[in-house]
Amino acid sequence: MRNIDLVVVGGGPAGLAAAIEAKENGVENILVLERDRELGGILQQCIHNGFGLQEFNEELTGPEYANRFIGNLKEKNIEYKIDTMVLDITEDKIISAINTEDGFMQIKAKAIVLAMGCRERxxxxxxxxxxxxxxxxxxxxxxxxxxxxxxxxxxxxxxxxxxxxxxxxxxxxxxxxxxxxxxxxxxxxxxxxxxxxxxxxxxxxxxxxxxxxxxxxxxxxxxxxxxxxxxxxxxxxxxxxxxxxxxxxxxxxxGLIPENELSKSIGIEFDKTTSGPIVNESMETSVDGVFACGNVVHVHDLVDYVSEESKRAGKFAAKYIKGEIKNSEKIIKTIAGYGVRYIVPHDIRIVNVQEKLKVFMRVSDVYKNKYLTIKADDKIIYKKKERQLSPGEMEMIDIDKKLIPEDTKNIEIELLEE
Structure with a gap:
């Protein structure tokens, strides 16, 4: 059995971003496992442009976007295995996988990032x-x-x-x-x-x-x-x-469904709305040391958002391995109020948030001229008028940590008339 500090399951845009970020945050022993014949995931077949406007400030095709990360992965000498199927993951972070070169293998990880993406209905x-x-x-x-x-x-x-x-x-x-x-x-x-x-x-x-x-x-x-x-x-x-x-x-x-068969075998708690794992501000699931990011958590419409979210997972997986994540019994719950379908993350330990708390959300219907409002308990800390909101477009909001009172129990996002 091999011992690896961080195992990333999935070599698509989420897994690549998480692995690179973990390496940049001091984790040397990383292994990426990908079941397909090449890295890059779904991006390799998305030959149209429109990718990278936020991540690279330029318009790229899917393969071009993927190759930026693949090149970075190889430059950092991060180990990866393609044509490798992960069969099982246990709660104590033992991964069973198989391929034609190594045969059946078992890997003991200190931390795991789940980045398996999603599948079509x-x-x-x-x-x-x-x-x-x-x-x-x-x-x-x-x-x-x-x-x-x-x-x-x-x-x-x-x-x-x-x-x-x-x-x-x-x-x-x-x-x-x-x-x-x-x-x-x-x-x-x-x-x-x-x-x-x-x-x-x-x-x-x-x-x-x-x-x-x-x-x-x-x-x-x-x-x-x-x-x-x-x-x-x-x-x-x-x-x-x-x-x-x-x-x-x-x-x-x-429709797309988060690919969570492996997640279920670990005993992770799920959000019934997204069909993905419940995660906290560090993108850590309910199982200690197991992180998740990208479309395995909730379906994104922009790969740039996938990369941003996955970097957070990689960064905090590195912090977990180094013992730098702060555990706190004080947890803030996010609540989807009127007009909001879901919010990610679900739980927030504010001690681990630096300057901004980044939340992703989708609305439940098409709304026009509504105020997107965020409340810390009963105190409004964010309010912005939106001309139009649609379920097909995910919203990302940065909340200034200073605006969140220390004794906050719930953060609720809802739509209001005024």
Whole structure:
């Protein structure tokens, strides 16, 4: 059994940022474990630009963004293993993993950073009627086929769900010569970034059908078409609104789920809203010495935010290994008030916060001209009028530590009229 100071599970943008930050904070013995054939995670198939505006102050493609971190990882001589599957993690931080070179291995870590990312929700989670013809696949799978494997998935496509990957693939298919008939979204608002709606749909005259869903899939061996219907406020199809679209390809962009099978085996506490671990200000989970960051905690819309959050996890994992994290019985709870779907972090030990407390949150609906308000118990410490807030765009707020009274028990974020 090998002894490693810090093991990072996942070599995507979150894992890379966490490992590099830990090294810069004095941890020498680090191992990154990645199950895919290359480092970089999902970024390697995201060949479009739009990455790095906040992290590097320039616009990069996904592979370019990933390679900045991969190059830094190699310069710092941080050990990594690709094509390596982590099978199990115990509460006392023993990792069991396997690959073709080392075979079965066990590693004892002083600290662990979980950075496994997320996975796509599949057709099985939607219960769409119809048979199982070829041509129905997730948007991320189609992206990998086209951008990395060099295969075109179809000639005439429809997309269900307006998540960012689905919007981007609407544009990608069009650029590759396919016809995209439209995008159906069951919610009355899009789940993607507004810039992607403009650049990927409106710029290519691809219609977005809000409050619509697919009620039937036609075809035996190959997809022949889909039936789309409008839905009511209860998201039930409205009879008489059905419309048939002849197509050979259906892409599903119906949500992402944090990849937490390994986290469950450790006994970590979860947030039912995000489906990710409950974390504190240090990105530490409920299990001592086990940290989590990136999409395994909550789904981000910008990789720049993933990197920023993961650097915090790497920094505090280093502090944990060196015995520099301050334990305190005084814990501030974050509360999602009116209009707020969730907040990360969930618990705050204020003694570990330096100058700013950084919180991430999403709203539960589309709101216009609301005041985003933060209260320390009953005292308002932050108030800002927002012209528009949408569930598809994550909000990040820096709270000045000096504004938080020492005896604070709860920090509540809510939306107010004034």
């Amino acid at each position: 599949t057709r099985g989670a939607l219960a769409i009627p119809g048979k199982r013809p070829a041509g129905v696949l997730t948007a991320g799978s189609a992206q990998r086929y086209i951008n990395m494997e060099g295969y075109m998935v179809g000639k005439k496509a429809f997309i269900l769900g307006s998540g960012d990957i689905g919007l981007i693939m609407a544009r990608r298919l069009t650029l590759e010569g396919a016809e995209v008939l439209g995008v159906a979204e069951i919610m009355p608002y899009s789940g993607g970034l507004n810039r992607n709606i403009v650049q990927c749909l409106e710029d290519f005259d691809i219609p977005l059908y809000l409050s619509h869903t697919i009620v039937d899939i036609k075809g035996e061996d190959r997809l022949e078409g889909v039936v789309v219907a409008e839905v009511d406020k209860n998201m039930q199809p409205i009879k008489g609104t059905e419309k048939y679209y002849e197509c050979d390809t259906l892409l599903l962009s119906v």
